Amino acid sequence: MAALTREETEALVQEVLEVYPEKAKKDRAKHLMINDVALESSKKCITSNRKSLPGVMTMRGCAYAGSKGVVWGPIKDMISISHGPIGCGQYARGGRRNYYVGTTGVDTFCEINFTSDFQEKDIVFGGDKKLAKVINEIELLFPLNKGISVQSECPVGLIGDDIEAVSKKSAAEIGKPVVPVRCEGFRGVSQSLGHHIANDSVRDWILSNRDGQPFAKTPYDVAILGDYNIGGDAWASRILLEEMGLRVVAQWSGDGTLAEMENTPNVKLNLLHCYRSMNYISRHMEEKYSIPWLEYNFFGPTKIKESLRKIAAFFDDKIKEGAERVIEKYTKASDAIIAKYRPRLEGKKVMLYVGGLRPRHVVGAYEDLGMEVVGTGYEFAHNDDYDRTIKDMGDATLIYDDATGHELDEFVKAMKPDLIGSGIKEKYVFHKMGYPFRQMHSWDYSGPYHGYDGFAVFAKDMDLTLNNPCWKMLTPPWKKAA
Amino acid sequence: MANIMIRKGDKGYVFYMPKRDIEDSIVSMEFDTPEKWGGEIRLGNGGAYFIEPQAAPARLPYSVRAKRLDGVE
Numbered sequence: 001m002a003a004l005t006r007e008e009t010e011a012l013v014q015e016v017l018e019v020y021p022e023k024a025k026k027d028r029a030k031h032l033m034i035n036d037v038a039l040e041s042s043k044k045c046i047t048s049n050r051k052s053l054p055g056v057m058t059m060r061g062c063a064y065a066g067s068k069g070v071v072w073g074p075i076k077d078m079i080s081i082s083h084g085p086i087g088c089g090q091y092a093r094g095g096r097r098n099y100y101v102g103t104t105g106v107d108t109f110c111e112i113n114f115t116s117d118f119q120e121k122d123i124v125f126g127g128d129k130k131l132a133k134v135i136n137e138i139e140l141l142f143p144l145n146k147g148i149s150v151q152s153e154c155p156v157g158l159i160g161d162d163i164e165a166v167s168k169k170s171a172a173e174i175g176k177p178v179v180p181v182r183c184e185g186f187r188g189v190s191q192s193l194g195h196h197i198a199n200d201s202v203r204d205w206i207l208s209n210r211d212g213q214p215f216a217k218t219p220y221d222v223a224i225l226g227d228y229n230i231g232g233d234a235w236a237s238r239i240l241l242e243e244m245g246l247r248v249v250a251q252w253s254g255d256g257t258l259a260e261m262e263n264t265p266n267v268k269l270n271l272l273h274c275y276r277s278m279n280y281i282s283r284h285m286e287e288k289y290s291i292p293w294l295e296y297n298f299f300g301p302t303k304i305k306e307s308l309r310k311i312a313a314f315f316d317d318k319i320k321e322g323a324e325r326v327i328e329k330y331t332k333a334s335d336a337i338i339a340k341y342r343p344r345l346e347g348k349k350v351m352l353y354v355g356g357l358r359p360r361h362v363v364g365a366y367e368d369l370g371m372e373v374v375g376t377g378y379e380f381a382h383n384d385d386y387d388r389t390i391k392d393m394g395d396a397t398l399i400y401d402d403a404t405g406h407e408l409d410e411f412v413k414a415m416k417p418d419l420i421g422s423g424i425k426e427k428y429v430f431h432k433m434g435y436p437f438r439q440m441h442s443w444d445y446s447g448p449y450h451g452y453d454g455f456a457v458f459a460k461d462m463d464l465t466l467n468n469p470c471w472k473m474l475t476p477p478w479k480k481a482a
Numbered sequence: 483m484a485n486i487m488i489r490k491g492d493k494g495y496v497f498y499m500p501k502r503d504i505e506d507s508i509v510s511m512e513f514d515t516p517e518k519w520g521g522e523i524r525l526g527n528g529g530a531y532f533i534e535p536q537a538a539p540a541r542l543p544y545s546v547r548a549k550r551l552d553g554v555e
Contacts, residue, residue: 041506043527049503196500280500283487287543382503 006396016410031401042386057405062185066194068151074098076108077146082115084153089115100255135170146258147177157184179205190380199280210262221267226274229254231447244322298450300365301334330452341459346370348418355379360389434474489543
């Protein structure tokens with residue numbers, strides 16, 4: 001049962017679009033849809049992965065954010081140089097809480113900002129010499145790094161520096177992989193192209209490094225792809241896989257290492273959590289190394305159970321029994337969580353506006369708690385994401401692509417959800433409006449949310465936020481008497 | 483001309499174009515025998531592409547150049 005009927009939702013969308021100028025209205029109308037679960041393809045109902053309109057407030061990031069922030073950044077024993085002016089690296093540093101084990105600054109480097117700090121003279125005369133110097137300096141100061149990636153910022157592309165040549169030369173000098181990544185921020189319409197570029201650079205510079213070298217294989221090798229270990233997510237997933245008898249060879253890229261990535265071509269199955277950011281490399285490995293890949297969902301006991309069985313189906317009876325054993329072991333605990341929190345959360349409505357995999361993946365977890373997702377949307381999804389979303393969302397629910405500040409505000413005002421899950425840019429607006437809000441990009445400084453352990457944290461967090469008495473005491477500053 | 487990847491899905495061939503992230507089912511392929519494979523392919527979304535007829539690839543997925551004939555991009 002959706003919050004509004006189909007007609008009411010349609011009226012709402014029309015009303016929200018009313019304020020735009022004619023041309024913007026026409027464009028934005030294509031990005032909003034009312035879900036119809038009978039649909040096979042989202043193609044005719046929603047347009048995605050298009051340039052945001054100038055003037056509307058978009059929540060998107062850039063290609064550099066997708067490459068450095070999402071894919072390359074969490075690889076713990078590699079150093080990612082933010083090649084360009086200092087700001088991009090500094091403001092993208094450690095914000096995503098990709099947890100890792102290691103001594104920062106000695107053998108792991110995720111939280112440190114390495115940058116070539118472009119000045120005027122580097123723009124005028126080119127920054128290649130500086131880059132070579134930075135790489136040598138890094139090698140001198142941090143000898144335990146396993147490799148370096150050069151993440152280009154916008155000016156590098158604009159002035160046409162040849163980072164590939166510098167990288168090749170430096171790689172030969174230091175005897176470690178140096179990966180040039182052409183992820184200038186202006187490429188593409190959102191961070192999504194950054195993921196793609198990052199995947200392609202992994203494919204070209206890293207993946208085949210150890211081809212032909214001996215590797216002690218087992219028939220139960222898998223790799224976790226697209227799990228960035230936000231708040232420990234990948235660890236909560238990994239223990240379930242290991243408990244059912246699989247061997248996790250690599251984590252991409254949360255708490256992952258270069259060696260793990262280089263060993264990935266030896267696995268039997270690639271497990272793909274974030275489809276949007278790592279399907280490219282999965283497809284490549286399927287073609288080159290004949291490794292099948294499987295999308296799974298570790299949010300909420302129902303989906304975990306489904307996913308564990310789906311994963312086990314690729315293996316022999318030993319793993320299948322393992323999966324049943326894991327499910328049985330944790331079901332008692334997750335039932336207890338549901339028994340505790342469901343009465344407090346039953347029937348509440350949630351609106352989501354996030355990126356990557358969450359707008360569809362967490363729906364199951366909310367449903368396990370008796371909550372209903374009435375609206376969902378992605379910042380940077382493509383149509384294949386929406387194809388998958390249609391199946392997970394209820395009928396007549398609202399789906400919005402690259403929603404603007406105005407649209408989100410109006411949808412929330414009309415649909416009056418009991419909880420909003422979105423990013424930091426939206427957080428304080430909705431706080432001031434008095435709506436319970438979770439920052440779902442990095443779990444609002446909590447986590448993990450994956451796996452059975454994560455579900456306990458998830459349920460507790462949702463209860464703490466939603467049933468917090470403070471929301472009723474807030475009056476938005478724009479409604480206060482002057 | 484664009485690079486596409488053809489893989490085997492649950493229900494026949496699946497078309498994927500990395501450049502545009504278009505993934506769709508292939509509803510018909512002109513030639514589908516071991517000796518001659520390719521030709522005009524039609525997608526679930528109404529698009530049509532042309533693959534130079536060739537011997538069927540030894541294994542899928544398989545990347546190949548294709549020409550867009552018609553339909554959505």
